[in-house]
Amino acid sequence: MPKVWVFAEVHNGKVDSTALEILTKxxxxxxxxxxxxxxxxxxxxxxxxxxxxxxxxxxxSDDDVYGDFIAQPATEALYQLIxxxxxxxxxxxxxxDSRDIAGRLSAKTGSTLMSNASEISDLDTAQHxxxxxxxxxxxxxxxxxxxxxVRPKSFExxxxxxxxxxxxxxxxxxxxxxxxxxxxxxxxxxxxxxxEEAPVVISGGRGLQEAGNFELLDQLAAxxxxxxxxxxxxxxxxxxxxxxxxxxxxxTTVKPSVYLAFGVSGATQHIVGMKGAKKIVAINKDEEAPIxxxxxxxxxxxxxxxxxxxxxxxxxxxx
Amino acid sequence: MEWxxxxxxxxxxxxxxxxxxxxxxxxxxxQLLKAETLARTxxxxxxxxxxxxxxxxxxxxxxxxxxxxxxxxxxxxxxxDPGDEFGVEAxxxxxxxHGGEVTLFSMGPAVAxxxxxxxxxxxxxxxVLVSDDALAGADALTTARVLAAAIRKAGDFxxxxxxxxxxxxxxxxxxxxxAEFLGLPQLTYAKSLEGAExxxxxxxxxxxxxxxxxxxxxxxxxxxxxVNEPRYASFKGIMAAKKxxxxxxxxxxxxxxxxxxxxxxxxxxxGVAEERKAGEVIEDDGTGAARIADFLKExxxx
Numbered sequence: 001m002p003k004v005w006v007f008a009e010v011h012n013g014k015v016d017s018t019a020l021e022i023l024t025k026x027x028x029x030x031x032x033x034x035x036x037x038x039x040x041x042x043x044x045x046x047x048x049x050x051x052x053x054x055x056x057x058x059x060x061s062d063d064d065v066y067g068d069f070i071a072q073p074a075t076e077a078l079y080q081l082i083x084x085x086x087x088x089x090x091x092x093x094x095x096x097d098s099r100d101i102a103g104r105l106s107a108k109t110g111s112t113l114m115s116n117a118s119e120i121s122d123l124d125t126a127q128h129x130x131x132x133x134x135x136x137x138x139x140x141x142x143x144x145x146x147x148x149x150v151r152p153k154s155f156e157x158x159x160x161x162x163x164x165x166x167x168x169x170x171x172x173x174x175x176x177x178x179x180x181x182x183x184x185x186x187x188x189x190x191x192x193x194x195x196e197e198a199p200v201v202i203s204g205g206r207g208l209q210e211a212g213n214f215e216l217l218d219q220l221a222a223x224x225x226x227x228x229x230x231x232x233x234x235x236x237x238x239x240x241x242x243x244x245x246x247x248x249x250x251x252t253t254v255k256p257s258v259y260l261a262f263g264v265s266g267a268t269q270h271i272v273g274m275k276g277a278k279k280i281v282a283i284n285k286d287e288e289a290p291i292x293x294x295x296x297x298x299x300x301x302x303x304x305x306x307x308x309x310x311x312x313x314x315x316x317x318x319x
Numbered sequence: 320m321e322w323x324x325x326x327x328x329x330x331x332x333x334x335x336x337x338x339x340x341x342x343x344x345x346x347x348x349x350q351l352l353k354a355e356t357l358a359r360t361x362x363x364x365x366x367x368x369x370x371x372x373x374x375x376x377x378x379x380x381x382x383x384x385x386x387x388x389x390x391x392x393x394x395x396x397x398x399x400d401p402g403d404e405f406g407v408e409a410x411x412x413x414x415x416x417h418g419g420e421v422t423l424f425s426m427g428p429a430v431a432x433x434x435x436x437x438x439x440x441x442x443x444x445x446x447v448l449v450s451d452d453a454l455a456g457a458d459a460l461t462t463a464r465v466l467a468a469a470i471r472k473a474g475d476f477x478x479x480x481x482x483x484x485x486x487x488x489x490x491x492x493x494x495x496x497x498a499e500f501l502g503l504p505q506l507t508y509a510k511s512l513e514g515a516e517x518x519x520x521x522x523x524x525x526x527x528x529x530x531x532x533x534x535x536x537x538x539x540x541x542x543x544x545x546v547n548e549p550r551y552a553s554f555k556g557i558m559a560a561k562k563x564x565x566x567x568x569x570x571x572x573x574x575x576x577x578x579x580x581x582x583x584x585x586x587x588x589x590g591v592a593e594e595r596k597a598g599e600v601i602e603d604d605g606t607g608a609a610r611i612a613d614f615l616k617e618x619x620x621x
Contacts, residue, residue, distance in 0.1 A: 113459060313612035
């Protein structure tokens with residue numbers, strides 16, 4: 001039976017959630033044997049969760065080398081594993097490290113690499129969206145192994161697999177591949193729910209006029225409760241808020257119950273990251289703003305005027 | 320500051336193998352290129368030879384269109400990818416700090432020369448454009464293979480710079496593939512960067528913060544928007560750019576055949592996604608906030 005592999009990033013001992021989403025999808029592909037590869041500290045422990053989501057076997061190594069150096073050691077290990085086991089399709093999350101590894105692997109295997117897939121149709125066809133998600137393109141891949149980067153949140157992760165058989169990976173990594181070294185790791189401090197998990201997401205764009213006005217979004221988030229605050233790329237590029245808050249093509253993909261966009265015009269790059277929201281509310285001065293075309297409720301008005309009023313309205317309704 | 324030439328990507332006459340001259344035994348094998356006589360760039364010691372990848376794309380401010388199965392490019396106003404301006408600026412700043420030369424590399428039809436000229440008008444020294452009819456519809460793998468061949472042919476570089484992803488195709492994998500072909504370590508998603516004696520150090524964007532990552536040279540880096548403030552091309556710069564040298568190469572010039580650039584992905588179908596419909600859009604007459612609060616209540620989030 002042809003093998004489908006899922007490369008699972010493990011950070012701080014935790015499996016990247018996108019890998020679990022992709023495994024859930026992969027186990028439903030007919031006629032495929034699903035396996036996972038996890039490299040770096042915590043990989044062996046991750047096997048349990050990967051098995052629960054559909055991996056029959058997990059090739060794992062806890063070696064620090066995979067976390068300490070960018071892309072090259074993991075590419076080498078994957079390449080050797082692929083040479084030995086000949087998977088037909090290798091799926092990666094479209095995340096930072098995986099993108100780097102998949103890119104290098106493409107050069108080593110000489111196989112084509114497809115990015116931004118939002119659906120895996122079968123072992124050689126995947127789909128991606130263009131123009132803000134309005135156009136869906138089916139892409140047929142040839143050669144072996146086929147490499148595909150899958151966008152986070154394309155599928156829902158549900159357990160339902162079984163127990164994975166752990167196969168220890170023992171690949172010698174040449175010093176030549178230990179050059180791009182991580183010296184320091186910093187995590188931005190966040191309070192409240194994570195952007196990708198919050199049931200309500202509030203985002204701000206250029207229409208908020210200056211960085212200080214993001215404070216109003218924080219206040220609104222606090223009054224609604226269980227709400228995360230995000231931003232557009234324009235605002236992040238301007239340095240108003242950290243990149244960790246960026247929602248869009250580059251940045252985080254969110255699928256909350258309600259998405260509130262303040263002073264966001266609705267550039268394609270942003271829409272791709274939030275159009276999966278159940279309900280969208282947009283507030284913008286410009287009645288021509290593209291965001292109104294996908295909003296369930298659109299208010300043409302000044303976000304800075306409406307925000308303080310809305311904070312009060314929410315407070316009074318919550319009693 | 321000393322930049323010994325020994326750390327440059329070196330290619331000997333037996334083939335396009337990359338290695339540190341100091342450590343020939345560590346030579347990294349070149350994946351696909353054949354031996355060729357080299358036109359070595361002569362860069363003074365203590366300076367940096369920098370390659371910057373640039374792409375000519377349809378103006379991202381205009382709505383995109385499909386021409387059959389591919390992104391429509393013909394007859395569409397093109398620009399230098401705004402994301403690549405950060406790469407050009409990064410190269411120029413490093414050159415200004417350490418001395419050296421910035422060479423732009425692009426792959427695309429003849430019209431892509433506009434993007435190269437744009438980068439030259441910002442201050443880059445020279446350019447290389449690879450054009451060939453066989454490259455229409457190239458994927459990221461093919462693009463990386465061609466750019467790797469062009470970079471190797473053009474000289475020995477200390478640093479290769481690219482944007483994180485193109486604004487039109489946004490696959491975001493070409494630079495990594497290029498790094499592998501060139502046998503270079505990669506420092507990606509740079510929010511800021513600094514060159515030091517023989518290394519480059521970047522703050523690398525991560526999902527929940529950033530990492531500080533360093534590598535000896537030669538290396539490849541990708542830069543995010545926001546890593547710097549790209550300069551505007553001055554009138555003088557635009558005039559000067561017209562006289563700067565641009566090499567135009569075909570696949571033959573790179574000793575690549577049509578077979579080397581065969582693309583293994585094809586469009587099997589194009590469909591329309593189920594579109595979200597616009598709901599109610601109202602002018603704020605002072606009751607906008609109350610309407611939103613009602614909406615939140617109905618959605619049961621307050």
